[in-house]
Amino acid sequence: ELKVEQNPLFLSMQEGKNYTIYCNYSTTSDRLYWYRQDPGKSLESLFVLLSNGAVKQEGRLMASLDTKARLSTLHITAAVHDLSATYFCAGDTGTASKLTFGTGTRLQVTL
Amino acid sequence: NAGVMQNPRHLVRRRGQEARLRCSPMKGHSHVYWYRQLPEEGLKFMVYLQKENIIDESGMPKERFSAEFPKEGPSILRIQQVVRGDSAAYFCASSPLPGNYEQYFGPGTRLTVT
DSSP states (O other): OOOEEEEOSEEEEETTOOEEEEEEESSOOSEEEEEEEOTTOOEEEEEEEOSTTOEEEETTEEEEEETTTTEEEEEEOSOOGGGOEEEEEEEESSTTOOOEEOOOEEEEEEO | OOOOEEEOSEEEEOTTOOEEEEEEOOTTOOEEEEEEEOTTSOEEEEEEEETTEEEEOTTSOSSSEEEEOOSSSOEEEEEOSOOGGGOEEEEEEEEOOSSOOOOEEOOOEEEEEO
8 A cells, every 4th residue: 555755744944945845655656746735725736747757847846756766856946935835745556546645744935 | 628616615514414515527527536634634535436436435434424426417425424523625636537647626625513
């Protein structure tokens, strides 16, 4: 059974700083997803990573996948307040299978 | 193309009542997933359905919970005799499979049991 762990659970960072959120998973995962959730809102898809070495970037966020280490990272560059949210990673094991989510990282960017 | 729709967005029930949550998938999507999010936690899978079939219900509590996705109409998650521990946000996601595996999430239904 796939298990997904994220760290840190909570991250407070100043605007302009860089930081990385880590996502470890226990068994082979076909795909690795990153989502953003604002308080009281639904999930917004950020990235889908399909293969070893995959790297995707959108604005100040960059996600990567190392399938050998069973590790994905979400790197935040020069954080801004608008990035404050909870970020989840999730994996799946099969074309039509459920998503297994990590516990989430609550990011707070302070001025 | 409208997104995944869920209603109601907020639902308040007293202990012992029934809760019915509805999910209309995106147009052309015939695969529906239900997830539950307890306060301050991640999402947990409950059930995966295709039209008229339950494919995977490994995350569903054994009692009081049921789900369906009829040939016509929305998918329904039904919780009988609700208890305070059922208070959570319930999210539905749909997928157009085969070929496109990505799940698209609805806005969620926030259930409060008083």
